[in-house]
Amino acid sequence: MRALASMRGISKSFGGAPVLDGVDFDVFPGEVHVLAGENGAGKSTLIKILAGAYSDYRGTIELDGRRVRPVSPLEAKRLGIAVIHQELSLVPPMSVAENLLLGSPLVRAGFVRARAQRAGASAALAEVGLNLDLDGAVEDLPISSRQLLEIAKAVRLEARVIVMDEPSSALNAQDAELLFSIIARLKATGRGIVYITHRMEEIQRLADRVTVLRDGRMVGSREAARMPERELVALMVGREVDDRFPRHGSAPGSVALRVEGFSVRGADRSARPLVDAVSLSVRRGEILGLGGLQDSGASQLLLGIFGGLPGRASGRLEVEGRELSVRRPRDAIDAGLALLSNDRKATGLVLSQSVTANICAASLGRLSTWGWRNPAREAGLAARIGASLRLKAASLDMEAESLSGGNQQKAAIGKWLAADPRILLLDEPTRGIDVGAKHDIYQLMNEWTARGIAILLITSEMPELLAMSDRILVMHRGRITSELSRDEASAERVLSAAMGKVEAAEAAAEGKVRRC
Amino acid sequence: MLKTLRKALSSSAGRAALEFLLVLALGMAFNADGAFFKLGTHRDTLRQASVYGILACGMTMVVITGGIDLSVGSILGVSAVSFSILTMHMDWPWPAAVLACVLLGAALGGVSGGLVARAKLQPFIATLAMQYFARGLAKYITGGKKISTYVTAKSGEVVIKELPSIFKDIDSRILWGNLSIVSVIFFVCIAVAWVFLARHKWGRELYSVGGNEEAARLSGVPVRMTKFLAYAFAGIMCAVAGIAQAAQETQGDPEAGKDYEVIAIAMVVIGGTSLSGGRGSMGLTLLGILTIGYLQKILSINAVPEAWRLMVTGVIVVLAVLTQRRRAK
Numbered sequence: 104m105r106a107l108a109s110m111r112g113i114s115k116s117f118g119g120a121p122v123l124d125g126v127d128f129d130v131f132p133g134e135v136h137v138l139a140g141e142n143g144a145g146k147s148t149l150i151k152i153l154a155g156a157y158s159d160y161r162g163t164i165e166l167d168g169r170r171v172r173p174v175s176p177l178e179a180k181r182l183g184i185a186v187i188h189q190e191l192s193l194v195p196p197m198s199v200a201e202n203l204l205l206g207s208p209l210v211r212a213g214f215v216r217a218r219a220q221r222a223g224a225s226a227a228l229a230e231v232g233l234n235l236d237l238d239g240a241v242e243d244l245p246i247s248s249r250q251l252l253e254i255a256k257a258v259r260l261e262a263r264v265i266v267m268d269e270p271s272s273a274l275n276a277q278d279a280e281l282l283f284s285i286i287a288r289l290k291a292t293g294r295g296i297v298y299i300t301h302r303m304e305e306i307q308r309l310a311d312r313v314t315v316l317r318d319g320r321m322v323g324s325r326e327a328a329r330m331p332e333r334e335l336v337a338l339m340v341g342r343e344v345d346d347r348f349p350r351h352g353s354a355p356g357s358v359a360l361r362v363e364g365f366s367v368r369g370a371d372r373s374a375r376p377l378v379d380a381v382s383l384s385v386r387r388g389e390i391l392g393l394g395g396l397q398d399s400g401a402s403q404l405l406l407g408i409f410g411g412l413p414g415r416a417s418g419r420l421e422v423e424g425r426e427l428s429v430r431r432p433r434d435a436i437d438a439g440l441a442l443l444s445n446d447r448k449a450t451g452l453v454l455s456q457s458v459t460a461n462i463c464a465a466s467l468g469r470l471s472t473w474g475w476r477n478p479a480r481e482a483g484l485a486a487r488i489g490a491s492l493r494l495k496a497a498s499l500d501m502e503a504e505s506l507s508g509g510n511q512q513k514a515a516i517g518k519w520l521a522a523d524p525r526i527l528l529l530d531e532p533t534r535g536i537d538v539g540a541k542h543d544i545y546q547l548m549n550e551w552t553a554r555g556i557a558i559l560l561i562t563s564e565m566p567e568l569l570a571m572s573d574r575i576l577v578m579h580r581g582r583i584t585s586e587l588s589r590d591e592a593s594a595e596r597v598l599s600a601a602m603g604k605v606e607a608a609e610a611a612a613e614g615k616v617r618r619c
Numbered sequence: 620m621l622k623t624l625r626k627a628l629s630s631s632a633g634r635a636a637l638e639f640l641l642v643l644a645l646g647m648a649f650n651a652d653g654a655f656f657k658l659g660t661h662r663d664t665l666r667q668a669s670v671y672g673i674l675a676c677g678m679t680m681v682v683i684t685g686g687i688d689l690s691v692g693s694i695l696g697v698s699a700v701s702f703s704i705l706t707m708h709m710d711w712p713w714p715a716a717v718l719a720c721v722l723l724g725a726a727l728g729g730v731s732g733g734l735v736a737r738a739k740l741q742p743f744i745a746t747l748a749m750q751y752f753a754r755g756l757a758k759y760i761t762g763g764k765k766i767s768t769y770v771t772a773k774s775g776e777v778v779i780k781e782l783p784s785i786f787k788d789i790d791s792r793i794l795w796g797n798l799s800i801v802s803v804i805f806f807v808c809i810a811v812a813w814v815f816l817a818r819h820k821w822g823r824e825l826y827s828v829g830g831n832e833e834a835a836r837l838s839g840v841p842v843r844m845t846k847f848l849a850y851a852f853a854g855i856m857c858a859v860a861g862i863a864q865a866a867q868e869t870q871g872d873p874e875a876g877k878d879y880e881v882i883a884i885a886m887v888v889i890g891g892t893s894l895s896g897g898r899g900s901m902g903l904t905l906l907g908i909l910t911i912g913y914l915q916k917i918l919s920i921n922a923v924p925e926a927w928r929l930m931v932t933g934v935i936v937v938l939a940v941l942t943q944r945r946r947a948k
Contacts, residue, residue: 455898
């Protein structure tokens, strides 16, 4: 049987850093081919190349044995490749029917043929077995229906290869079942499906074939039946943990932060909860690592604790033994919490403001007298914090925008150090910064814990998680699936828990981990 | 030399200053037989720009948060008629009337602010609605007529009352007739706005909210209160401008301030304060006020017909904003 799509020797680099290195990948008619790998393994880049998002790659792509080189998403679509992203490509105010025919409306002399549109739309829905009101606006649909509608749209466009990037991440169990039945139909009609997922359960259930990427290389590809779970995890991890990360011995003190039954519901009520009754505690001087793959809910957990998701978070918080009610970030800041958000440009810094203004942003009240600012005091604090973080800037008066990535991150951290916190919630503190700056941040984490600060650390880099954490909680779909001490933790154990495997013995012993 | 110039032009302030100098050069070139070189011309320019300038002070605060206020002209009108009625017809002492107008302005601005900050209406919509509402309010208060010292008594007899002295005082000049009190009020407004923007916690928070609302929120900035206060402050500036306008016209015209919001916005934007929020300053707005003020004056002393004056103003606003646009990195 000839492959529907076959990619050969695909290589791609971003700014000199190789992201993909000679990857081969095939999709056959009527199969679900799961693409697995840790965060940053190169899965998205490979898919984007297939979808025509990049043109500067090396290697070849064949569709039905014909050499193609899609250079735009539109061209890829015409060639029969559809990608269903997590960020959906629907137009919310338009109706279901209009959305289904978006991009290829049925027209005569420039006017939309409404009746033919409806017929086409209802046929497309029927093909995937979806029952929706054709005239209803997409914005009124729950997120799950939108996701399925996206698939119907791809099918209508006669896509032969359908790529699904974590399609179940927002779906509750019932909608996920509907998704699986649609996938079964698509398989039966001879379409090839590329499926990216972080859920072991889905891999076992759906996959005909599994290909594992690691650090931009293809490290294994075989029939799902011949890929037992343990081997899959081993392939994904693959590397030895080195000791670039200097975590000094810690001596945890009293409990700094206790979280009980903490939940965060999704922005959409029908979606599954992003965080589902999580309980944890972290001690003074301790680094508690939160492991998990994309959409594990760890970021929302931290954001919720910090008061960043008003109205959506619920649960009990205790700071140093006293119950705390957090309705807005200010409440959390006043209680000694600090949240380093995972995207310094979008949610961390005000790039148009000076470095000094950013560093002082969370402490302005304390630095001012009756609301009147004291620029000298601010400059003094910023200089002190900047020096302690080894922040390099021509001047602290320059806009944060003009700093390098690593120094921007230090400015974002500086904002919280200036607020003198006792509990640091760090979400990807070393994302997108160079090795030197990373090392600085690891050193600082050691200094902070030595001073009795408690740290909750999220990182998607496995070696960093293993090396810096005194204890690790692994999350999967909003729940804690494993708790590991520093000695017990291994990349394999973290990863299989992150993919939804509950460590049964521990779960029973702890009595607080529920089966997904 | 060229290098110094390029460096100066790399900042918003440098570009705003250059625009102002270009307009002055235009005045020197088209000096209307030397009229541009007379002190009186500059004195009038400043006086005529003052009411707009006061509005621009409040507008700057709102624009820095990433918003816009289309209601400033209408609130000016409400204030002008209220002040006139209170002082001319009801014989209130002027400080009480000023206080009442300021509170009214703050309340109307505050309603816009509440709609934007709490109800999450788009600033354009919220303040457009307020533009209509406040204009209607001004007409309701006055019955659509101009408020002057001619008062119709119950008997139907028309009495001419004495013009309250505050009207003459505001419209007078000091420094041997060279500085109008309205301009002094304008400078006070600029100073107050500047000190809040540059030296107060709230000023810093205006920039944070306009620059990155989510980052500001996660830093503990009271985002809603910050925005609310910006619109309330703009409302107070409208009230002050309305009082100045009433004094200059010696009457309260329910149509006062019509289309002024456009001029106030142009002044702020030409200065280089970004409509997308987060960047700008009172210094820039001052340059913008002077640029537009002089442009209007130069066109009028050269007796440019109104049709041309409007078109030229439109073209110059576009050119100025294009030079102010930040180069994409």
